[in-house]
Amino acid sequence: xxxxxxxxxxxxxxxxxxxxxxxxxxxxxxxxxxxxxxxxxxxxxxxxxxxxxxxxxxxxxxxxxxxxxxxxxxxxxxxxxxxxxxxxxxxxxxxxxxxxxxxxxxxxxxxxxxxxxxxxxxxxxxxxxxxxxxxxxxxxxxxxxxxxxxxxxxxxxxxxxxxxxxxxxxxxxxxxxxxxxxxxxxxxxxxxxxxxxxxxxxxxxxxxxxxxxxxxxxxxxxxxxxxxxxxxxxxxxxxxxxxxxxxxxxxxxxxxxxxxxxxxxxxxxxxxxxxxxxxxxxxxxxx
Numbered sequence: 221x222x223x224x225x226x227x228x229x230x231x232x233x234x235x236x237x238x239x240x241x242x243x244x245x246x247x248x249x250x251x252x253x254x255x256x257x258x259x260x261x262x263x264x265x266x267x268x269x270x271x272x273x274x275x276x277x278x279x280x281x282x283x284x285x286x287x288x289x290x291x292x293x294x295x296x297x298x299x300x301x302x303x304x305x306x307x308x309x310x311x312x313x314x315x316x317x318x319x320x321x322x323x324x325x326x327x328x329x330x331x332x333x334x335x336x337x338x339x340x341x342x343x344x345x346x347x348x349x350x351x352x353x354x355x356x357x358x359x360x361x362x363x364x365x366x367x368x369x370x371x372x373x374x375x376x377x378x379x380x381x382x383x384x385x386x387x388x389x390x391x392x393x394x395x396x397x398x399x400x401x402x403x404x405x406x407x408x409x410x411x412x413x414x415x416x417x418x419x420x421x422x423x424x425x426x427x428x429x430x431x432x433x434x435x436x437x438x439x440x441x442x443x444x445x446x447x448x449x450x451x452x453x454x455x456x457x458x459x460x461x462x463x464x465x466x467x468x469x470x471x472x473x474x475x476x477x478x479x480x481x482x483x484x485x486x487x488x489x490x491x492x493x494x495x496x497x498x499x500x501x502x503x504x505x506x507x
Contacts, residue, residue, distance in 0.1 A: 366406025
């Protein structure tokens with residue numbers, strides 16, 4: 221908690237995703253967390269505007285990119301990790317349970333044997349409690365399954381990047397009904413986050429501006445414990461599971477879930493057909 225990394229946020233309005241550049245205050249080293257690749261789904265076109273803003277920031281600040289961290293396999297946007305890595309370097313990291321996600325969705329998308337289900341598309345697979353360096357800063361990864369099996373919270377000094385494990389206090393929590401999700405596991409994972417020091421800064425992966433408020437992405441453990449509308453005030457595990465299960469049954473699928481999963485389980489690489497053309501599949505009645 222004595223270390224206070226510099227955090228710069230980048231909001232993508234199309235997917236309501238917040239990406240981050242996290243800088244070591246004692247050096248030029250930095251990490252990028254959850255970068256977005258722009259996609260026009262109707263036209264089948266990919267663009268790099270969101271990623272280019274991050275790249276420009278890193279270059280203009282004279283930073284050295286050491287890590288590109290994915291908090292989980294996102295279902296609502298495509299990852300720009302390989303594009304940023306090509307421009308700036310760095311290692312791409314994700315939780316080791318990516319193997320479970322690859323196995324599950326490898327079947328759903330009827331991927332052949334050429335699709336490796338061993339996480340080898342990523343440079344580093346994090347286990348629960350693993351640590352890594354960003355310049356002089358030591359970061360560590362907490363396994364927080366529930367939304368997906370591979371979800372991890374990354375703790376860097378007094379800042380934690382929670383992915384979809386939590387939303388802002390008035391946003392609650394993420395859904396747990398995707399393949400491999402589990403509402404009970406999500407509750408347990410949230411309790412791990414809420415056991416961190418109360419002054420710990422928490423940075424969200426998404427915000428939707430509930431009730432018309434301005435978009436926000438930073439809060440604290442203490443605020444979440446007291447005011448989170450889904451788990452705050454000591455809500456029981458049983459009540460949360462019942463609430464989350466009922467709520468999830470009413471939600472539609474994210475509009476980019478099918479392209480996102482195919483790309484993100486490959487560390488951001490778009491799959492290609494036998495002729496080498498970038499190509500996505502559309503499984504019917506699979507989710």
